[in-house]
Structures are given as C-alpha cells and as structure tokens.
Amino acid sequence: MTVRPAALVVAPGRGSYGKDELGSLARAGVDLSAYDAIRAAAGKPSLTDLDGADRFSPGVHLAGENAAPLIYAASMADLAAIDRDRIDVVAVTGNSMGWYTALAAAGAVSVEQGFRVADAMGVNSGRHGPGGQLVLGLGDEDWRPVPGLRDVVLALADQTGMAISIDLGGTLVLAGGEDAVKAFAAASPVPTTRLAGHGPFHTALMADSSAAAMAQLPADGFGNPAVPLIDGTGRVWQRWASPAEALWRYTFEAQILTTYDFARAVQVAVREFAPDQIILLGPGDGLGGAIAQALIGIGWLGIASKADFAARQKAAPFLISMARPDQRKLVTR
Structure with missing residues (x-):
C-alpha cells in the first residue's frame, strides 16, 4: 500500500489575481457557470466576462x-485539480480573504456558499471608516528578523494609532485611520508601501463590514469542517468537533475586526499536522515568501534563512506553488 504524502493547503488572499492572471480561468477551462449565475442574480458582471476582458484594468x-470572487474561483479550481489519490490533504488555512476560500476547501461551507461569502465580502470589505494599510519588512536580505526592529515598529504603531492588520512573520501589514497612516509612514524606521484601494482591514474600523456580513450571511450556511481548519489566530477548528455558529461568528466578527496572524496559522499547522508538503493554491504565488518566512521563524525542517529555504526547494520542494507549472505537476493528475 502506497502512503500518500500529507499536505497543508493554503489559500491566498486579496491581490493575488493580477495582470498576469487575466484569462487564467478560461485557459484552465474552469466551469464558471454556477458562479456566473450567482453574480447575474445580483446584477454583477460575470467572472467569464471579467476573466475574459481584453486588458487588465486595476480599477475593475x-x-x-x-x-474576491475571481480569487475564490481560481483557488477552488486549483483545489479540485489536486490528485487526492496521491495527496492526503490533512489541514487547510488561508490568508485574510483567503479564509473564505479555506472555509469551502475544508468543507465547512459548500463550494457555492463559499463563493457567496467571498462575493458578498468583496463588497462588504468596502464598508469601513477612512483609513488604509501600510506594508513593511522586518527582515534582512536573507529573511532573518532584524534584532529589535519589530519592537521599534510596534511602539511607533502604538504611538500613531496603527494596529497590526496582517502578520506575515517577516513582513507586517499595519492598518489604521487616515491620520494614523500618514503619521506612521512619515516616522517609520523602514520604508513603507501603502496598499492601493485597501481599507483598514482587520481592525475595529471595519465594524460596518462585520455588521453587514452577519446580517447578510446567516449561520445556517456553516457546518463542521471535514478537514481541520486553522484560522487567523492559530486556532484549529477540528473536523466534526467545531460548532457551526462559533465558526460563523469568528468569520464575521474576530476575523474582520482583529489581527489576522497568518504566520502563526502556518506555524501552528506545521507543528500540529507535520505535513510532508505545503500546497499554495493560485492565483499567483506571491504568498510563497511569507510562508517561507513563517517557517524560518520557527526553524522548521532546519530552515533558518532564505538560502536554506532555496536549497530545500531545489533538492525536494516542501512548498508547492500551483501557479508554477513545474511544481503544479507534482500534485495534480
């Protein structure tokens, strides 16, 4: 009997469907009819038309x-392409908006309900007070933490009214009101980049988004995950032992209003489930560096630097990015 390698599946978040991904759903032959019907009923443009546009438009x-729905559709198509006869998916997590994909990937909601959640939250994410996000690095060129830098950054964030939006380990995404964003950027000890079109996600300023989600998306659409699910606090929602209402409440309260600690989610997942590989769903593979830095943060498999990670990937890839054809073939039929 052949033992299937155990895999942690990771769903990417916002920003992963970019110019290079335009047309990728059509090229992969993804059936978008069910998603398009949901969009049509709400008077929204179809994913077929969006993915099939002549050119990529950032504003669109x-x-x-x-x-959000484009990313969800691409990620779920990649999930379906994994050869389950060869791969044993033992746990699922996601980054920020990728949590909605992770819910469906783990079986806590149906595929169509997951799309409804992602589609609705794509709109609801725009309901917030004024503000935005800044991204900045905490590591050196070899992805190792710069001693003391995190403490300095967090002290400044506290002084200026910013909060950690997403913790990616070697990279932080901070969020806050407009004045706080400007004050932090002006005084930051390291370069910052403002994420265009992003609100103060994962902070209390998203209260209107949370309220809208809870009113629009009832708990009866949720159930127990069939595969363990790791959230943005590092909590493991075990299969057949996770109250649906509690999972629903986390999704539309804490997940929206508090820090999404993606690095901790990855670290808890590898420690708890010891996967033989991590499979990063598409679209794109921009989250690969963050996953590597999360592993470096705990020295997983002896990986202590970017060089260590690169050497491991060359010898026998631990992180499989489905957006890379040479790696994709390792886990698909």
Whole structure:
C-alpha cells in the first residue's frame, strides 16, 4: 500500500489575481457557470466576462467586489485539480480573504456558499471608516528578523494609532485611520508601501463590514469542517468537533475586526499536522515568501534563512506553488 504524502493547503488572499492572471480561468477551462449565475442574480458582471476582458484594468479587476470572487474561483479550481489519490490533504488555512476560500476547501461551507461569502465580502470589505494599510519588512536580505526592529515598529504603531492588520512573520501589514497612516509612514524606521484601494482591514474600523456580513450571511450556511481548519489566530477548528455558529461568528466578527496572524496559522499547522508538503493554491504565488518566512521563524525542517529555504526547494520542494507549472505537476493528475 502506497502512503500518500500529507499536505497543508493554503489559500491566498486579496491581490493575488493580477495582470498576469487575466484569462487564467478560461485557459484552465474552469466551469464558471454556477458562479456566473450567482453574480447575474445580483446584477454583477460575470467572472467569464471579467476573466475574459481584453486588458487588465486595476480599477475593475482589483476592486474588492470583483477581485474576491475571481480569487475564490481560481483557488477552488486549483483545489479540485489536486490528485487526492496521491495527496492526503490533512489541514487547510488561508490568508485574510483567503479564509473564505479555506472555509469551502475544508468543507465547512459548500463550494457555492463559499463563493457567496467571498462575493458578498468583496463588497462588504468596502464598508469601513477612512483609513488604509501600510506594508513593511522586518527582515534582512536573507529573511532573518532584524534584532529589535519589530519592537521599534510596534511602539511607533502604538504611538500613531496603527494596529497590526496582517502578520506575515517577516513582513507586517499595519492598518489604521487616515491620520494614523500618514503619521506612521512619515516616522517609520523602514520604508513603507501603502496598499492601493485597501481599507483598514482587520481592525475595529471595519465594524460596518462585520455588521453587514452577519446580517447578510446567516449561520445556517456553516457546518463542521471535514478537514481541520486553522484560522487567523492559530486556532484549529477540528473536523466534526467545531460548532457551526462559533465558526460563523469568528468569520464575521474576530476575523474582520482583529489581527489576522497568518504566520502563526502556518506555524501552528506545521507543528500540529507535520505535513510532508505545503500546497499554495493560485492565483499567483506571491504568498510563497511569507510562508517561507513563517517557517524560518520557527526553524522548521532546519530552515533558518532564505538560502536554506532555496536549497530545500531545489533538492525536494516542501512548498508547492500551483501557479508554477513545474511544481503544479507534482500534485495534480
């Protein structure tokens, strides 16, 4: 009897469907009819038309109401392409908006309900007070933490009214009101980049988004995951032992209003389930560096630097990015 390698599946978040991904759903022959019907009923442009556009338009394709469903459809298509006869998916997690994909990937919601959640939250994510996000690095060129830098950054964030939106380990995404964003950027000890079109996600300023989600998306659409699910606090939602209402409440309260600690989610997942590989769903593979830095943060498999990670990937890839054809073939039929 052949033992299947155990895999942790990771779903990417907002920003992963970019110019290079335009047309990728059509090229892969993804059946979008069910998703298009849901969009049509709500008077929204179809994913077929969005993906099939002549050119990539940041104002259209990066807008939350279109980006979220495009990303969800691409990620779920990749999930379906994994050869389960060869791969044993033992746990699932995601980054930020990727949590909605992870819910469906783990079986806590149906595929269509997961799309409804992602589609609705693409709109609801625009309901917030004024503000935005800044991204900055905490590591050196070899992805190792710069001693003391995190403490300095967090002290400044506290002084200026910013909060950690997403913790990617070697990279932080901070969020806050407009004045806080400007004050932090002006005084930051390291370069910052403002994420265009992004609100103060994963902070209390998203209260209107949370309220809208809870009113629009009832708990009866949720159930127990069939595969363990790791959330943005590092909590493991075990299969057949996770109250549906609690999972629903986390999704539309804490997940929206508090820090999404993606690095911790990855670290908990590898420690708890010891996967033989991590499979990063598409679209894109921009999350690969963050996953590597999360592994470096705990020295997983002896990986202590970017060089260590690169050497491991060359010898026998631990991180499989489905957006890379040479790696994709390792886990698909």
